[in-house]
Amino acid sequence: MAVLTETRRQTPPVETPPAAARPAVFSHLFLTVWALLTTLPLVWAVLSSFKSDEEILTSPWGLPSELRWENWSRAWNEAHIGRYFLNSALVVTGALTLTMLLGAMAAYVLARYRFRGNRIVYYAFVGGMMFPVFLALVPLFFVVRNLGMLGTLPGLTLVYAAYSLPITVFFLTAFFRTLPTSVAEAAMVDGCGHFGLFFRIMLPMARPGLVSVGIFNFLFQWNQYVLPIVLMQGEGAERKWVLAQGLTALAVNEGYRGDFSGLFAGMTIAMLPVIAGYLLFHRQVQSGLAAGQLR
Amino acid sequence: MRGKRLFIATFLIPPLLLYGIFVISPYAQAFQISGTNWSGLSPTYEFIGLDNFQRLLGDGYFWNALRHNGLLLLLLPVATILLGLFFASMISVGGRADRVGVHGVRGAGFYRIVYFFPQVLSVAIIGVLWKEMYAPHTGMINGALRAVGLDGLAMAWLGDPRFSFWCVLVVLIWMNVGFYVVLFSAAMQSIPRDLYEAALLDGASRVTTLVRITVPLVWDTIQVAWVYLAIIAIDGFAIVQIITDGGPSSSSDVVGLRLYKTAFADGQFGYASAIGVAMFFLTLTVAAMFLQVTRRDRVEL
Numbered sequence: 001m002a003v004l005t006e007t008r009r010q011t012p013p014v015e016t017p018p019a020a021a022r023p024a025v026f027s028h029l030f031l032t033v034w035a036l037l038t039t040l041p042l043v044w045a046v047l048s049s050f051k052s053d054e055e056i057l058t059s060p061w062g063l064p065s066e067l068r069w070e071n072w073s074r075a076w077n078e079a080h081i082g083r084y085f086l087n088s089a090l091v092v093t094g095a096l097t098l099t100m101l102l103g104a105m106a107a108y109v110l111a112r113y114r115f116r117g118n119r120i121v122y123y124a125f126v127g128g129m130m131f132p133v134f135l136a137l138v139p140l141f142f143v144v145r146n147l148g149m150l151g152t153l154p155g156l157t158l159v160y161a162a163y164s165l166p167i168t169v170f171f172l173t174a175f176f177r178t179l180p181t182s183v184a185e186a187a188m189v190d191g192c193g194h195f196g197l198f199f200r201i202m203l204p205m206a207r208p209g210l211v212s213v214g215i216f217n218f219l220f221q222w223n224q225y226v227l228p229i230v231l232m233q234g235e236g237a238e239r240k241w242v243l244a245q246g247l248t249a250l251a252v253n254e255g256y257r258g259d260f261s262g263l264f265a266g267m268t269i270a271m272l273p274v275i276a277g278y279l280l281f282h283r284q285v286q287s288g289l290a291a292g293q294l295r
Numbered sequence: 296m297r298g299k300r301l302f303i304a305t306f307l308i309p310p311l312l313l314y315g316i317f318v319i320s321p322y323a324q325a326f327q328i329s330g331t332n333w334s335g336l337s338p339t340y341e342f343i344g345l346d347n348f349q350r351l352l353g354d355g356y357f358w359n360a361l362r363h364n365g366l367l368l369l370l371l372p373v374a375t376i377l378l379g380l381f382f383a384s385m386i387s388v389g390g391r392a393d394r395v396g397v398h399g400v401r402g403a404g405f406y407r408i409v410y411f412f413p414q415v416l417s418v419a420i421i422g423v424l425w426k427e428m429y430a431p432h433t434g435m436i437n438g439a440l441r442a443v444g445l446d447g448l449a450m451a452w453l454g455d456p457r458f459s460f461w462c463v464l465v466v467l468i469w470m471n472v473g474f475y476v477v478l479f480s481a482a483m484q485s486i487p488r489d490l491y492e493a494a495l496l497d498g499a500s501r502v503t504t505l506v507r508i509t510v511p512l513v514w515d516t517i518q519v520a521w522v523y524l525a526i527i528a529i530d531g532f533a534i535v536q537i538i539t540d541g542g543p544s545s546s547s548d549v550v551g552l553r554l555y556k557t558a559f560a561d562g563q564f565g566y567a568s569a570i571g572v573a574m575f576f577l578t579l580t581v582a583a584m585f586l587q588v589t590r591r592d593r594v595e596l
Contacts, residue, residue, distance in 0.1 A: 027389030027400045034382055035409045038473060042412060044435050045424055060438030102310035109306045113299070121307065128318050132530065132578050134551050135571040138564050139324035143317065162317035165310060194302035223417035225533040226551075230559065244419035248537050251423040260433060263423070271420050278415045282408050286477055289414060 042271065048264035056260045068261065075250075075266035079259075083239070084246030085269070091153055091242060092221045095160035099217050100210060102161065103168030108198055110169065111176035112184075122173065128166035137230055144231055151237035159227055164217045171216075171291065175209030176202065215281070215288035222274070243270050325575075329568035340565065347569035357570065360541075360548040363460055367467070367528035367549070368581065372521050374468050379475030379520070380513075382410070384505050386476065387483035388491055407480065410473035418470075422537030425466045429453050429538070456546035459539045463547050466534055471527065475520050482513040518586070525581050529574065550574055 048056055049071055050064035076082040110122050140159070141150070149155025179202065187197050203210075228242045241249070250266050278285050329347055333340035351357055386403045400406075413421060428435045429452040437449035452458050486509065494504045510517070532551030535541060541548035541556075550570060558567035 024389065024400060027385040028402075031382060031385055031389075031400065031406050034378075034472070035406060037469070038409055038412055041424055041428055041435065044428070048427075056433050060433055060435055061442055098313075102313060105306040106310040109303050113303055115300075115303055121311065124319065125314065128314070128322075130579075130582075131322055132526075132571075132574050134530070134532070134554055135325045135575045136318065136321035137554065137571065138558050138568050139321035139328060140317065141558075142564075143321055143324075158313060159317050162313050165314050165318070169310075194298060198306075219415060223419075225418050226555075230555075233559070244417050247419050247423055251426060251537070260427075263427070267420060267423055267427075271416060274415050274417075275412065278411070279408070282411070285415060286407070286411060289474070290478055290481065 042275075045264055045271065046268050049261065049268040051261055051264075053258060053260050056264075071261040071265040072269060074259075075262045075269060079246075079250050079262055079266055080241075081243070081246060081250070081266045081269055084241050084243045087153060087240060088222065088243040091157050091160060092218065094154075094157040095164070095221050096214065096218055098157065098161040099164040099168055099221075100214055103165055103213075104172055104203065104206065104210065105198075106165070107169045107172035108176050108202060111173045112202075122169070125166055125169040128163075129170065133163065133226060137226070141230055151232050151234040151240055153240055156228060156231055156240075156242070159231060160221045160224065163227070164220060167220075168213050168217060171213045172206065172209055175206055179205050211284060212288040212291050215285055216291065219285075219289065325568050325571050328565055329572045331565040333565040334562050343565070347566050348573070350566065351569055351573060356545060356548065357550070357553055359545055360550045360553045363548060364529055364531065364550050364577075366460070367464065367531055368525055370464060371467055371471070371528045372524035374464075375471045375475055375524055376517060376520055378468070378472045379479050380505070380510065380517075382406075382472070382476045383479035383483060384509055386480045387486075388504070388509075389501075403480070407477050410476045412473065413470040414474045416470075418533040419537065421466065421470050422534050425462075425469075425534075426453070426538045429462055453539050454543060456543050459543060459547040463531070463535055463538055466538065467527065467531065470534075471524065478516060478520065479513055482516040483509060486512050521585050522582055525585055526578060529578055529581065550577075 047064060050067050050069075051062075051071075052065075052068060055062055055064060106121075106125065110118060110125075144150050144155050144159065147155065149158070183201060183205070184197060187201050192201070223244065224242075225244045228245050229248075232241055232245060238249075247266055247270055250263055330342055330344060331340045332343050332346070385400060386406055387399050389400050427433070431437060431449070431451040431454070434452075436452065440446065440449045450458060452462050490508055491504055494508055499507070530551055531549045532555065535547055535549050535552055536555070539547045541552045551574070554567050554570040554574070557563050557570060
C-alpha cells in the first residue's frame with residue numbers, strides 16, 4: 001500500500017489537466033442519461049397531446065405536424081378533465097386549510113402547555129404515521145358511508161385532512177418548541193390572551209414550518225390515489241371524481257374509444273400545473289418533502 | 296386558570312374528533328372486523344376467531360401476491376439506493392479535481408431539479424404515462440426499439456406474464472431514484488472536502504472513496520431511505536393497479552391489490568381486513584428488521 005501511495009504521489013493528478021478533467025466528463029455523461037430518462041417520458045406525453053390519433057398510431061416518436069389544441073379542449077370538456085380538476089382543487093383547498101388550522105392548533109397546545117394526558121394525545125397523533133393506510137381501508141369505507149358522505153366532496157375533504165394530521169402535528173409540535181418563550185411571556189404581560197397569542201404572534205412566527213409541512217401536505221393530498229378510489233364510488237360518484245381517478249378512468253376508456261390524443265392531452269393538463277409550481281418553488285418543495293420523509 | 300383549560304379544550308377537541316372518527320376508529324375496527332365473516336351487505340355477521348388468518352395461510356393468490364411484495368422488498372431498495380448513491384456522488388464530488396480541491400459537477404442544481412420531477416407527479420399520472428409507454432404499438436419503448444432496428448425486442452410488455460412484474464419494478468425505481476439522489480447529495484454536502492482530497496492524494500480511486508468514505512458518512516440517510524423504500528415495496532398498490540391491474544394471470548399481483556379486490560370487488564370485508572392486519576404486521580416486522588440489520592456505529596466528524 002505504501003509503495004502504491006508513493007508512486008501515485010510522483011504524478012499528482014492536479015498537474016495533468018486531461019486526466020483530471022475526465023471524471024467530470026464521465027459524471028456528466030451518466031447524469032445526462034438519467035436526466036433524459038426522467039424527462040423524455042414527460043416530453044413525449046406533451047408532444048403526443050398535440051398529435052392526431054393517426055400520428056400516434058403510426059409513429060410514436062414523431063413530432064406533431066401541428067399544434068392541435070382541440071385535443072386539449074376535448075379532454076377538458078368531453079373527458080371531463082376540467083370537472084375533475086375543479087373537484088381536486090376544491091377538495092385539496094378545503095382539506096389543506098383544515099389540516100393546517102387543526103394541526104397547528106393541536107401542535108401548539110401539545111408543544112406549549114402542560115396538562116394531564118399531553119403525552120398520550122401526542123402519541124395518539126404521531127402513532128398514526130406507523131400504520132399502513134390499507135389496514136384502515138375497509139372500516140373507513142363504512143365509517144364514511146354511515147355518515148352519508150360516501151362519494152361526496154366534503155367527505156373526501158374531511159378524510160384527507162384527518163390522514164394528514166399525524167405528520168402535521170409531529171412536525172409542527174417540534175417547530176413550536178423551538179420558538180422563543182420570551183416573546184410569548186412579553187405578550188402575556190401586555191394582556192394578550194391565549195387565543196390572541198396564538199393567532200397574532202405564534203402562528204406568524206411559525207410561518208417557515210407551516211410552509212414546509214404545507215407543501216408536503218399539498219402534494220400528499222393532490223396526489224392521493226387509494227383514498228379517492230375507495231371513497232368516491234357508488235351512484236353518481238363519477239361527477240365528484242378527483243383528477244387522479246378521472247385520469248385513470250380515461251386511460252381505461254381510451255382503450256375502447258381509441259382517443260389516444262385526448263388521453264395524452266388530459267395527462268398533460270394534469271401534469272403541467274404541478275411541474276410549473278414545482279419549478280417556481282423547487283427549493284421549498286425539495287426541502288419540504290425531505291423534511292416530511294426524514295421525520 | 297379556567298381560561299387556560301378552556302383554551303386547551305377548544306384547541307384540542309376539534310382535531311381529536313376528526314382524527315378519532317376517520318383515523319383511530321377505522322384502525323381499531325380493522326382488527327375487530329378481521330375476526331368476522333362479514334360480507335358488508337348484511338348487518339349481521341359472526342365472529343369466527345382466527346379462521347380468516349387460517350384461510351390466508353392456504354390462499355394461493357395471497358402467497359403469490361406476497362411473493363411479489365417480497366421481491367419488491369429485496370430489489371427496490373437495493374436498486375434505488377445504489378442508483379441514488381451513484382448519481383448523488385457524481386453530483387457532489389464528481390466534478391473536476393484541481394488545485395483548489397474536489398468539486399461538485401457544474402449544473403448540479405439543474406440535475407437536482409430535473410431528477411425530482413417524478414416525485415411531484417401523482418402516481419396516477421406516472422401510472423398512466425408508463426402504461427402508454429409500454430403499449431405494444433403506440434408506446435415509446437417499442438417505438439424506440441423499432442427505430443434502432445431491434446424489432447425483435449419489441450414486445451407486448453404488459454400482456455406477457457414473464458415481463459409484467461419487471462415492468463412494474465422499473466416504474467417504481469424510475470419514480471423513486473430522483474428523490475434519493477437529492478436526499479443523498481444533500482447529506483454529502485456536509486462531508487468535509489479535505490477527506491476526499493486526502494484520499495485522492497493517497498491514490499484511492501473514485502469507487503474506493505465512494506465505498507470507504509461517502510457511504511459510511513451518509514449511512515444514517517441510507518438507513519432512513521431503506522425503511523421508506525421498504526414501505527413503498529410493501530404497498531405498490533397504485534402503480535400495479537393502474538399499469539397491470541395485477542395481471543396477466545396474477546403475474547404482477549401485490550397484497551394491497553388483493554385486499555382492495557377482496558373487499559370492493561368480492562365484498563368479503565372480514566377476509567379483506569385480515570389481509571390488512573397481515574400487511575400491518577409485515578410492515579412492522581420489516582421496519583424492525585431493517586433497523587436491526589442496518590445498525591452500525593455512527594461515524595462522528
